[in-house]
Amino acid sequence: MMKSHVSTLMIAGLLTATSAVAEEKPVLTVHTYDSFASEWGPGPAVEKGFEATCGCDLKYVTAGDGAALLSRVIMEGGRTKADVVLGLDMNLMAQAAESGLFTDHGLGDVKYTMPVAWDDPVFVPFDWGYFAFVYDKTKVKDVPTDFKALAASPLKIIIEDPRSSTPGLGLLLWVKSAYGAGAAQIWKDLADNIVTVTPGWSEAYGLFLKGEADMVLSYTTSPAYHLIAEKDDTKAAAPFTEGHYLQVEVAAKVASAREGDLADRFLAYVTSPEFQAVIPETNWMYPAITPASGLPDGFQSLVAPAKALVYPAGEAKKIRDEALGEWQAALGR
Amino acid sequence: MASRARPLRPGVWGVGGGWVAAAALLLLTLGTTAAVLWRAGAAPLPGAADWVAVRFTVMQAAASAAISAALAIPVARALARRSFPGRGLLISLMGAPFLLPGIVAVIGILHVFGRSGWISQLLGRFGLPPLEIYGPVGVVLAHVFFNLPLAVRLILQGWRDIPAERFRLAASLGFRSRDINRLLEWPMLRAILPGVVLAIFLICLTSFVVALTLGGGPRATTVELAIYQAFRFDFDPGHAAMLGVVQFALCLGATLVALWVTAPTGFGAGLDRPLRVWAASGPLARLVDAAILAAAAAFLLAPLLAVLLAGLPALTRIPASLGQAALRSVVMAGLSASMTLGLTLALAHAALSRGLAGRLAEAAGMLTLAASPLVMGTGLFLLLYPIMDPTSAALPVTVVVNAAMAVPFSLRVLLPSLREVDADYGRLSESLGIRGWTRLRLVTLPRLRRPIGFAAGLAAALAMGDLGVIALFGNPDQPTLPLEVFRLMGAYRTEAAAAGAVLLLALSFGLFWICDTWGRNADA
Incomplete structure (x- = not known):
């Protein structure tokens, strides 16, 4: 009896999503590509950093890559639970803009350190x-x-x-x-x-x-x-x-976001030194804004x-x- | 349930259960395609480029299926008529390639046959250029590597289903091996081969990673790649769904052809004795069989050895998260395999009915093979989305899809044996009034133990190794082992990924071996 109970519980535990999230905290849902959210990507550090200040729970939902990500969000349409989509690139931006699912970031003037000038009102670059x-x-x-x-x-x-x-x-x-x-x-x-x-x-x-x-x-x-x-x-x-x-990778706020304010704060966090410093050694790309501390050793030799x-x-x-x-x-x- | 079943056919799994299973499979395949079509709102007809892809897909699948089946016959025959120490282990081991996740198998094959592989290195010693397998040859080579084991096992099963008495009789009548060929083996192959060729053809029809990676370029564009392009490059789900429909049409056509050329055996019942090695043929025949087995074993096992050797060095440094993912995958594989067996037994009993109904049940069982995983996953996503959060359903949905994906294989394994049991013991059981659950328990299942063990092993291992729909449903906190291995590869961690592949291979094979050994212990 005990045995079968334990195994049933184990199966239940393994198969149901971890729903034991903090009780009252609002949840910010970020749709991203799989390798961003994986143990070896920037995801865990970004989650920890943002949750430390937002009083919220950041939850990732993943798709295989940037194209799969956009494909999924388009499928979900206006009913998407995503507040922010992170991980599209410039080749997907036109399609994403056409879908009408995204809205202005309202970040004002950010000084990016990228090889191209950037003034898109919707898409926030996070690495390149x-x-x-x-x-x-x-x-x-x-x-x-x-x-x-x-x-x-x-x-x-x-x-x-x-x-x-x-x-x-x-x-x-x-x-x-x-x-x-x-x-x-x-x-x-x-x-x-x-x-x-x-x-x-x-x-x-x-x-x-x-x-x-x-x-x-x-x-x-x-x-x-x-x-x-x-x-x-x-x-x-x-x-x-x-x-x-x-290649420039971007994030954007979803027009139908339930947590609009949190989405705005998250996009601001994306352009912060804390987020940007995580990028080089987890996503193995250049940060959109070089942190004051500079790039890690090894990037200079590239x-x-x-x-x-x-x-x-x-x-x-x-x-x-x-x-x-x-x-x-x-x-x- | 048993009381409502029709008397002439086995009760509990009878017609009712069979149709429920068929309906579930239809929903997963045609239903999901319809969902994508409905969401797209428009369905452009396939264009010229699509037909080029269809032609390449059919050609490579047909070549792969024909070659795999043709090579499997001598191997299965050698295995059937020789006994030697380690034969059981060899039979199990040779099944392993079939259980490998696509990219792991591709890397294993390239370790041996690639430009820097073992054979190319050997050629280099003699100043010869490296092997160039990329192209149609590479695609077919990889598909034969994958599917030869399945073909061998299915055909070997056919040899076992010839009652031992027939061979004894043949020996006492002084049959030579040509006579045995003509009167015993050929009729058996006529019954078994069409199904084998069909299964492999359909597996290769939806080939994606293998066909593209070894195909060497856009010449090797398969329908599945065109589906990818429609979804991910053109954002045109209607086009993707139409291509999915084309795949189903190909599947249906191939299935009808296979059913049409299949001839029932009619060996009649034997005393249900274990097959003995018969007709001790001369030393030459022994030598030929030994050579065939050695060649097949080398071809199938060398790439596996390469995967093992590549992964072993990093095995001690495996990331802890892989352990959890592995446990999760094993539990899911177990659930998937049980579900597959239930579905298959129900479907197989329905397939016993005469005429169109039986054939439809059998065709429904083959349908998931032709389903594009991408269309199926997207369709399921669309169907579930209004009801529940697909992300939290990722694992249960993966279990169900993996179970359905294994049904065609287990059906191919179980159905021929079930037909024999039904033909040989059906009337006797009927006359004794043994029906329904009792018949299943006392007559059918004991005689199906061997194929059930094999089918369960296949289903569990396939579920274990398949990336499945989990990547589409996107719950990053609960990865399965194949997803973790793929993530490691995507994060530059090639060595850890290689170690993960060894873990995956070991667990897949372990599950398969446990089930298969249980089944093979049926006859001592």
Whole structure:
């Protein structure tokens, strides 16, 4: 009897959500992508920091990645329980704005330290990074300095699919913004360098670390992880003279937010030094506002692209369909 | 319940229960697709690019299914007619690839067959270039790796279902192996193979991570990827749902073809004795069988060994949260497997009815295989959202979906054996008035112990390893083990992820082994 009771309780405990939240406190619901909220992401520190001052309970609800996140919020529509959505990027902003689900942040003038000027009334940037090809310094000696050199080299690369992954889409727009009408030719020339196209970043990076290719599409900040967390300085990002495509990740307040005031306070917290200081060593991206204490050791050694490439949010949406067509035509044979 | 069941068919799991199970599966598959369509409000017809994806999907699935089944026949035959120490363990171990989560299996395969894999390293010693498996070859190789074990087990089951007396008779009549082929083995294969090919075809139909990662680029665009694109790139759920419908249509077509070419065996009843190794053939045949088994074992076990070797170094530094996630996953797998068995037994009994009704029940059982996990998850989300918070329902929903996803496999395992039992003992039981629950307990279940153990093991292990819909429902505080492993990979923690994969592999296999061994102990 006892035994079966214990196991029933255990199953019940494992299967029901932890509903034992603080009694009277208001709950701020933040929809974000999974790796932000995971044990190894910024989520836990951000939750602790904000809860210390807000007198509220911060609750994360997660989706796989930025695109899945927006997809979910659009599905939920006006009935969404989200107060804040955190983790969209510039390529999703136009779609997000079109949905009419988000409202102005009203933060006033914030001094961002990003390679692009920012004055969007709805979306608050919280971190940014450059896409780049990452390689192993001990293995690749002849490092290409642009896409043409990469295409002409015998180097093997792994990229992500633009249809299912954020970096994949970033690369598509990177090549398009650097070469315009010549993008299709670059893809044709790159075809014999591409070992494979993976559904997401995790698969691509995992295969690269296993040695399946010389380079992988990732971020300029990726080597910082290996340097800081693993004391391994063999990984580096290759600087390209065309410039590097920029990814800016943003948060926004949901128009139908039940906890509107808390949502406003949270967005203000997002731009605070406390939040920003958490970003580099948990999300492995650059903070949108460099904290007064500076960046952690290891970030200084990263390549700093001479030129930032980026399409304005509205334009990216129009261009990506054309760019995807070129990409499919060049690699599809 | 028993009193209301029809007398001619087993009672408690009888027609009523079968239709309830079928309805539940229809709701999960067609119902969720309809929910997505309804929410989208518009359903654009598939375009030219979609048909290219359909063609690639069907081609790779057909090739994978045909090759897996063809290779499985000699392996199953060798296993059926040889006995050697460690045979049971080998049969169990060879099933392990099927239980692996997609990305773990892909990495295991690449450890062996990849550009920097074992074989490429060996080739490099002789100055040869590395293997290039990316492309259609890689996709089929990976699918065969995944599905060969399932095919072997299903076909082996077919050999076991031939009564031992038939082989004894064959031996005393001086049959040569060609005669045994023609009169015993071929009819058995005619009955078993269509279902095996169908199951593997349908598994490969919804392949996503494997097909894309090893496919080498947009040439390898499957329907499932097109569904991803519709949801995540174009924000067009109506298009996604239509593609889901296309997948169901493919599933239905394939199922009808399979049912049409399936021929019942009619070996009649034996004395229910354990199968003995018969007709001691010559040394050459022994040698051939040994070579076949060695090759199959090497092909299937080398990637597993690679996964183990990659993960072992970090096993001691496994993050504590993985332990909790593992416990949660084991409990969920147990619940899922029980639910799968219930659903399958009910459905299998309904599938015994003659004519269209039985076939529909069987087809309903195959439907979840063709369901796009993404469409199903999104549809469930839409259906649940007005009623409850999907986030707090994440774990129960994952249990139910995983249970449904395993039904096609357990149905393939249980149904042929149940048909034999029904054909051989049905009339006797009827004449003795053994019906309903009593019949299930005394006649049916004891004879199904072996397939039930296998089916339960499969269901539990599949539930254990599947990322499932949990990522869509998004409760970050209660991750399952596969989700934790995937998160580690996404957080640069490749070594910890490799260790997590070993834990996952060990637990999946452990669950499978416990159930399967219980079943295989049926005949001493």
